[in-house]
Amino acid sequence: MVKDDPTIGLYGIGGVYNYGCEAIVRGTEIILRDIWPDVHIKYASLRPEDDKNRLKGCDIEVVPRKFHSFGSIQRLNGLMAYQTGLYSEKIFQEDLGWIKDCDAIFSIGGDLYTLPPKYDPKKRYYNPLIHFGEFVKSHGKKLVVWGASIGPFEGYPNAKKAFVNHLSHVDLITSREPVTTRYLKDLGIKNVIEFADPAFSVPKQDYIKKASNKLHIGINLSPLSTIYSFKSDRNAAIKSQADLITELIEHFDAQITLIPHVVCDFDTNDDDMRYLKLIKSQIAKNVIERVDLVEGDVGFVKTKEILSTCDVVIAARMHCAVNAVSIGVPTLFLAYSKKACGMAEYVYGNHKWLVSLKDLRNQDIIGLINKILDEKGDLFKELNMPNEVSLKILESVMD
Numbered sequence: 001m002v003k004d005d006p007t008i009g010l011y012g013i014g015g016v017y018n019y020g021c022e023a024i025v026r027g028t029e030i031i032l033r034d035i036w037p038d039v040h041i042k043y044a045s046l047r048p049e050d051d052k053n054r055l056k057g058c059d060i061e062v063v064p065r066k067f068h069s070f071g072s073i074q075r076l077n078g079l080m081a082y083q084t085g086l087y088s089e090k091i092f093q094e095d096l097g098w099i100k101d102c103d104a105i106f107s108i109g110g111d112l113y114t115l116p117p118k119y120d121p122k123k124r125y126y127n128p129l130i131h132f133g134e135f136v137k138s139h140g141k142k143l144v145v146w147g148a149s150i151g152p153f154e155g156y157p158n159a160k161k162a163f164v165n166h167l168s169h170v171d172l173i174t175s176r177e178p179v180t181t182r183y184l185k186d187l188g189i190k191n192v193i194e195f196a197d198p199a200f201s202v203p204k205q206d207y208i209k210k211a212s213n214k215l216h217i218g219i220n221l222s223p224l225s226t227i228y229s230f231k232s233d234r235n236a237a238i239k240s241q242a243d244l245i246t247e248l249i250e251h252f253d254a255q256i257t258l259i260p261h262v263v264c265d266f267d268t269n270d271d272d273m274r275y276l277k278l279i280k281s282q283i284a285k286n287v288i289e290r291v292d293l294v295e296g297d298v299g300f301v302k303t304k305e306i307l308s309t310c311d312v313v314i315a316a317r318m319h320c321a322v323n324a325v326s327i328g329v330p331t332l333f334l335a336y337s338k339k340a341c342g343m344a345e346y347v348y349g350n351h352k353w354l355v356s357l358k359d360l361r362n363q364d365i366i367g368l369i370n371k372i373l374d375e376k377g378d379l380f381k382e383l384n385m386p387n388e389v390s391l392k393i394l395e396s397v398m399d
Contacts, residue, residue, distance in 0.1 A: 003398065005040065006036055006039055006103040007040040008039060009044060009102040009106065010025065010105075011044045013025075013108055015045065017047070018261075018264070020317065022055070024109070024147060024198045025043055025055060026057075026300065027197070029059065031198060035394065035395050042061045042063050043062050045064060046064075048062050066094060066095045067094050074093050077093070078093035078128070081126045085123070091135075094132075096135060099136060103141070103398060105142070107145045107146060107148075111149045111339050113129070113151070114150065114338075119156065121157070123158065125162045127163075137169065144170065144171055144174065148175060148180065149176060150167070151338070164187055164189065167187075168188075170191065172191055174195035174390075176343070177345065195390050197322055199319055199323065199326070202301065202304070215253070216309060217248060217254050218256075218310035218312070218313040218314070218324065219245065219258055219315075220258075220259045220313070220317050221241055221279060223271065224270055225316040226357075229356075229358040238279055240360070242279045242280075244360065245283055246283050248365070249290045255290055256290055257306065257310065258280060258292070259276075261315075261317040262317065272317070276293055280293055294306055300323065310324070312373060315333065315334060318340050321347075330379055332365070333355070334357045336356075341354060347380065348380070353368070
């Protein structure tokens with residue numbers, strides 16, 4: 001029998017300074033309370049005070065993630081795991097005492113079940129998230145991989161074996177897009193349902209009125225996507241992206257808003273704000289007055305209001321694209337990984353509005369903007385929001 005008031009833990013993300021992660025937490029609370037109004041939700045945070053402040057309005061308990069001390073058995077076990085791939089699944093480098101009263105753990109984060117850009121395929125594979133999941137299962141808890149894009153692992157046999165074994169033994173995987181769903185089924189993993197990214201469940205707010213009749217283009221570009229796509233050519237990428245913005249302004253007589261979706265003061269490689277400032281500094285002086293940058297750290301909900309004033313959005317951060325399409329704004333997905341391909345297919349039913357970030361300057365972006373605006377009325381298929389069947393499957397996991 002499912003409890004009326006289960007306790008569910010959320011684990012995986014680095015912090016909700018990433019607005020996509022904020023949306024995952026906010027949307028997850030809404031979905032879970034739709035099933036269990038009295039659910040108690042614990043979110044394990046690496047940045048508890050910052051995350052508490054950013055998650056105002058959420059009825060969740062933020063618990064700090066605490067690592068065991070250096071020299072402890074737990075940290076030595078973790079060090080051995082990273083070096084050799086061998087470890088005890090019942091010993092973890094963090095204090096996981098907070099899971100004791102949890103009925104289930106949801107592994108959140110969206111694209112954590114993937115490989116880093118630089119990975120040695122010959123090395124024995126270790127992933128702390130897999131280790132965490134094994135610890136959870138060894139303590140008799142339910143484990144759900146939640147709202148995920150997963151893989152691919154082809155060409156990396158050690159990693160593929162580790163992921164397939166782990167994913168086959170979790171209680172449920174909710175895939176947020178069809179590319180992941182097909183890939184997992186091709187791997188023979190059967191405990192999968194397709195379930196909308198939690199960000200789609202974050203409700204609409206009151207919106208700002210559009211300031212002028214000029215075409216308003218919202219643009220999100222990120223340092224992380226540039227690292228994935230251009231490796232060492234960051235400066236050339238910034239100049240190229242600035243030149244594209246200049247061309248868009250000149251062709252459409254457009255107003256541009258640069259929209260960060262990750263604001264991070266401790267990692268320049270993950271901070272959209274500083275990256276967009278660099279791009280803005282290289283836009284042609286004769287059109288610079290047409291470019292606004294969203295200053296400050298406004299969060300997912302306020303960013304949704306800003307996106308609602310745009311006629312079209314171009315987004316590298318996938319959750320920025322999700323934020324826009326969830327309110328019906330035509331959006332071009334800039335892809336640097338498989339997750340964007342899957343989400344574009346989920347939203348539009350095709351890859352027509354998907355552009356490789358690496359090939360951005362070789363694409364007819366002006367033509368695509370014209371076409372997507374022309375097709376705006378028939379653009380979105382019915383989004384596969386969590387329905388009664390999928391919610392019942394999720395509920396049954398707790399039995």
